[in-house]
Amino acid sequence: MQTILSRKKIEFFLEGGDDSTLFTHANTVKRVNMGMEVYLRAVVEFSNFCCKKCHYCGLRAPNRCLERYRLTPAEILKAVDLAVVKGAATIVLQSGDDYQYSSDDIGALIKRIKARHDVAVTLSLGDREEYEYAYWFKCGADRALIKLETTDLELFRKFRPGENFEERLHRINFLKAIGYEVGSGVIAGFPESSTASACDDILFLSELDLEMIAVGPFIPHPDTPLSVADPTGNLNLSDRINSILRIFNPFANIPATSALDSCAFNGRKLALLRGCNVLMPSVTPDIHRKRYSIYPGKNSVSVDKTDSMVSARKVILSLGLIPSKSKGFSKKTSLCQLRHRVECA
Numbered sequence: 001m002q003t004i005l006s007r008k009k010i011e012f013f014l015e016g017g018d019d020s021t022l023f024t025h026a027n028t029v030k031r032v033n034m035g036m037e038v039y040l041r042a043v044v045e046f047s048n049f050c051c052k053k054c055h056y057c058g059l060r061a062p063n064r065c066l067e068r069y070r071l072t073p074a075e076i077l078k079a080v081d082l083a084v085v086k087g088a089a090t091i092v093l094q095s096g097d098d099y100q101y102s103s104d105d106i107g108a109l110i111k112r113i114k115a116r117h118d119v120a121v122t123l124s125l126g127d128r129e130e131y132e133y134a135y136w137f138k139c140g141a142d143r144a145l146i147k148l149e150t151t152d153l154e155l156f157r158k159f160r161p162g163e164n165f166e167e168r169l170h171r172i173n174f175l176k177a178i179g180y181e182v183g184s185g186v187i188a189g190f191p192e193s194s195t196a197s198a199c200d201d202i203l204f205l206s207e208l209d210l211e212m213i214a215v216g217p218f219i220p221h222p223d224t225p226l227s228v229a230d231p232t233g234n235l236n237l238s239d240r241i242n243s244i245l246r247i248f249n250p251f252a253n254i255p256a257t258s259a260l261d262s263c264a265f266n267g268r269k270l271a272l273l274r275g276c277n278v279l280m281p282s283v284t285p286d287i288h289r290k291r292y293s294i295y296p297g298k299n300s301v302s303v304d305k306t307d308s309m310v311s312a313r314k315v316i317l318s319l320g321l322i323p324s325k326s327k328g329f330s331k332k333t334s335l336c337q338l339r340h341r342v343e344c345a
C-alpha cells in the first residue's frame with residue numbers, strides 16, 4: 001500500500017472499505033519504524049476540577065454530579081514514586097483546566113519529580129499561559145499535550161463554548177518552538193462529525209508534524225449535554241483514524257487510549273496491533289481514580305481488576321510485544337536532533 005493516500009482513499013478506509021489491508025499495513029509501518037517496544041506513560045490525574053464547559057466531557061464545570069478532588073503535592077509525589085517503583089519512565093501530570101495550582105506549584109512539582117527520578121515528565125494541564133509553559137520547560141518538563149478535539153471550527157465552537165481554536169493551535173506551535181515534544185489529537189466520532197471531517201482531522205494533525213498523536217472514541221457521558229449522542233461505530237472509527245495516522249506519521253508516538261477499553265473488551269489490545277505503540281495506565285490513587293470520570297467507564301477497569309501498570313504490561317506481553325523500560329522520546333525528535341548535530345558539526 002502507498003504511504004501517501006488520496007483523500008478519496010482515506011475516506012474509503014474511514015468508512016470501513018478494507019479494514020484488513022489498512023490495519024495490517026499500519027501494523028507493518030509501526031513495526032518497521034518503531035520496533036516491538038510499547039512505551040508506558042504513567043498518568044497521575046491530580047485534579048478533576050475544570051473551569052471549562054465542553055459539552056462532551058464529564059469534568060465540565062457545570063457538572064454538579066461529580067465529586068471533585070485535588071491532590072496535594074505530597075500525594076502527587078507519592079503516586080509518582082509508586083509508579084516509578086512499578087517501572088514507569090514517563091510521568092504524565094494531568095488535570096482539568098484547574099488554575100488553583102499556580103505556575104510555581106507546578107514548577108516546584110516538576111523539579112521535585114526530576115530530582116527524585118530519572119523520568120520524562122509530560123504536562124496535560126490544558127490552556128495555560130506561554131510564560132508558564134516556558135517556565136515549566138526550564139523546570140524540566142519534557143512534553144506537553146494540547147488536544148484540538150476536532151479541527152472542524154463550527155463543531156469546535158459549538159461543543160467547546162467560549163474556547164478559541166486558533167489560540168490552541170498557536171499554543172501547540174509555541175510549545176514546539178521552545179523545545180517541548182508536543183502531542184495533540186481529536187475525538188473519533190466527535191458529535192455531528194462526518195467522514196469528511198475525520199479526514200480533515202487526519203490531514204490537519206499530520207501537517208502539524210507532532211511527536212505524539214492521541215485519538216480515542218467518543219463515549220457519551222450521562223451528566224453532559226451530549227448524553228444521548230450515538231456512540232455506535234466510534235471504536236472502529238478510532239482504530240481506522242489511528243491506523244491512517246500511523247501511515248502518515250511513521251515515527252509519532254500514538255497511544256492506544258483508555259477510552260478504547262471502556263468501549264470494548266480488548267479495545268487497547270487491538271489498537272496496539274493497528275498502529276498504536278503507547279499505553280497510558282492511570283496511577284492515580286485508588287480512592288480518586290473513579291472520580292476522574294471524563295466519560296463512563298474511565299479508569300474503572302484498572303480499579304476493579306488489577307494494578308494498572310501490571311495489567312498494561314500483561315496486555316503488551318500477550319501480544320508478543322515488549323513493555324519498554326525507556327522514556328520513549330520521539331524517534332522523530334532524535335532524528336531531527338541528529339540531523340541538527342550533523343549540520344552544526
Ligand code: 5AD
Nearest residue numbers: 056057147217218219220221294295
Ligand atoms: N469521550 C471520549 N473522550 C473524551 N474526552 C473528553 N470527553 C470525552 C468523551 N465523552 C477526552 C478529550 C479530552 C480528554 C480529557 O478526554 O480528548 O482532551
Ligand code: SF4
Nearest residue numbers: 050052054057060096
Ligand atoms: Fe475540561 Fe478538558 Fe473536559 Fe473540556 S475536555 S471540560 S477542558 S477536562
